[in-house]
Amino acid sequence: MRLDFLRPLYEHPGPYVSVYLDTGRDSEKAADEVRLRWRAAREELAAEGVKADVLDDVEELVTSADAAAPGRAVFAHGDGIAYTEPLPAAPRRPIARAGPLPHVTPLLAQRAGHVPHLVVLADHRGARVMGVTAAGEQDVAETGEDDRPVQKTGRGGLSAPRYDRIAEGVWERNAGQTAAEVERRARRLGAEVVVVGGDPQTRSMLLERLGPEVRDKVVVAEHAARSPGASSESWEERLDSALTAWSRGRTEDAVDRFQRRRGADGTTEGIAPTARRLREGRVAELLLVDRPEANGRLWIGPEPQQVAADVGELRLEGVSEPERERADDALVRGACATGAELIFVGPDDGTGDDVAAVLR
Incomplete structure (x- = not known):
């Protein structure tokens, strides 16, 4: 696990406040329950001498409906919130702690089971590129969709070769656009794995256009398709299996x-x-x-x-x-x-x- 994302957190001198809280909103009373859990954490931190304005900043974040998630890690100091991350599940145990350093180890341990990755489902029209952070947050983009012909004619006639060349040119442009998007998102996300599925010919064109740094992280999913009617259950099982195997192998x-x-x-x-x-x-x-x-x-x-x-x-x-x-x-x-x-x-x-x- 690369730790570069934590460097800005350490730029400010301590002390730090570290809070891990169950912030799930899956019931009618969830908002009240979050406030009660935060009240207990706040009292604990106040007893350790944490200033009220710092606690107010954390309270505003963890009780906000806009920041709802199954769990949340928050690190703050005298100037406010230094770093926060939603958790894909409730924290293993609630933590409210003040100390010289942010207590990041529980966050990293929980992240370890969630590999930051890209999922690319490509065909001749372009691709759907989904990024998934170590916190489980998803971001989806679509590439391609050129409005010129994307299929070869399959017919004879004088114009057939020209239309075939146009279609091949569209495929190549879409593959190039997809490769650029995949590389950009892989760098931004810090993706450890890039899972590529879809049309076999398009996959090959895409892989040829990826740089070695990203291509070395590719896992090919043979039977995944981009089409709306494609079955997702078995694909998701294969994806989970690939990520688990990668993590175990690492x-x-x-x-x-x-x-x-x-x-x-x-x-x-x-x-x-x-x-x-x-x-x-x-x-x-x-x-x-x-x-x-x-x-x-x-x-x-x-x-x-x-x-x-x-x-x-x-x-x-x-x-x-x-x-x-x-x-x-x-x-x-x-x-x-x-x-x-x-x-x-x-x-x-x-x-x-x-x-x-x-x-x-």
């Missing part, structure tokens, strides 16, 4: 890399050694076991890479006022700052510790 690949490089200064295990390697900018992949109950702590400084188990290491770097913070959030901030990827692994996947890393 984790397995990371664990395999870890195990192959173990013991040759290519990996590290444990909170303290991993923090040190992050500080040195040597971590390529941060491997975390998702344990919401974990209470390990690390020392942090104002700069994202300043993270250590031993406060003396930060003082040697000139950090005059180190702070203690949750280890998972401190490590995630360091990974974000240094361009490391985050991968959640299972406790029995063979990394030897709840915190490990593959080194650069």
Whole structure:
């Protein structure tokens, strides 16, 4: 999982307020229930000394019908809302917390099961391109639909070759437009997978026009169609299967890399050694076991890479006022700052510790 989207969140100095709230609106009394849940969270945060104006900003967001979603994560500081994201399901547990860093790990763990991806259903007329964020939000665009002939004549006659050439030209233009739209949306979304279905000939034309960065992420769906009457149930099952397989394969690949490089200064295990390697900018992949109950702590400084188990290491770097913070959030901030990827692994996947890393 790339963490670039979190960089703006860390630009403001703490403290931060982190709220995870069930904001579902699937019943007549849902709005009142959201307000009650928020009231309990607000009282908890006020007891921790969070200022009323910050709490007012969060309250306005989480109780708004315009921001309705099954769940919502909100991170705020003294200047207001720093980042918010709707959740595709209610949070695993409600959280209302103030601390030096935003408590982003639950958000990332919930995101891990939802791969940001594009679904492209193409035919000679163009394509339907649907982007799905890690939060489950969807955005659909249509490309093509040139009003000139899109089918070859299939007949003889002097004019047939000319009409066939016109149709082929339309196909090529539509494929080019679709490729440009797919590449633009893939970059904007940070898509990890691009699922392409539809007419086989159009698929081939589209794939030929995609750049290698996007083409390497393509999974072809053989029996998906763009036509309105096409069955969607089996297609959705295949899509879910493809995304699940991709996510599982990504984790397995990371664990395999870890195990192959173990013991040759290519990996590290444990909170303290991993923090040190992050500080040195040597971590390529941060491997975390998702344990919401974990209470390990690390020392942090104002700069994202300043993270250590031993406060003396930060003082040697000139950090005059180190702070203690949750280890998972401190490590995630360091990974974000240094361009490391985050991968959640299972406790029995063979990394030897709840915190490990593959080194650069």
